[in-house]
Amino acid sequence: MIQCWNCKLHKTSESFFISKIRKGGDGICKACLKIKRNLEAHKKWEKQWRDKYPEKRASREKKSKYKYRYGIAFETVEAMRVEQNNTCAICKRLPLGNRPLCVDHNHLTGRVRALLCDKCNSALGMVGDDITILQSMIDYLKHHDI
Helix, strand or coil, X not given: CEECCCCCCEECHHHCCHHHHHCCCCCCCHHHHHHHHHHHHHHHHHHHHHXXXXXXXXXXXXXXXXXXXXXXXXXXXXXXXXXXXXXXXXXXXXXXXXXXXXXXXXXXXXXXXXXXCHHXXXXXXXXXXXXXXXXXXXXXXXXXXX
16 A cells, blocks of 8 residues: 555555656655646646736736625726716825726725725725824814914
8 A cells, every 4th residue: 555645545556657656756646646737737728828818817807806805796896987987086086097996995894985096095094994093184284284
């Protein structure tokens, strides 16, 4: 009985390629080797597909990102973008360069609120969505306004 280093099962010598065992090979059984080769072939195919169709990959990743991260469809985000005239919900400015608007959401409930530019999204993140801190910042700016 020989132990496969991959699945850790003890198997008969028929479960291994004899040349590998005789030459002091890696001791991986035929079943595990088949799975390993299939995974390697799939990875190779996936890389070739990504290199051949970068625009399809980017589009697919962009669409699935919203569903995975926020639980909403790409079409919902596009509808929000049209409703907001592609401007930030806070500062009402267009996003800088060709950057997309960020999906703002409540970190406690996960509920999507609106689309924001990078600066407004970062500002809310920096204060942790804390209304008290935001009000203190407003008071500070009013007090020190020259």
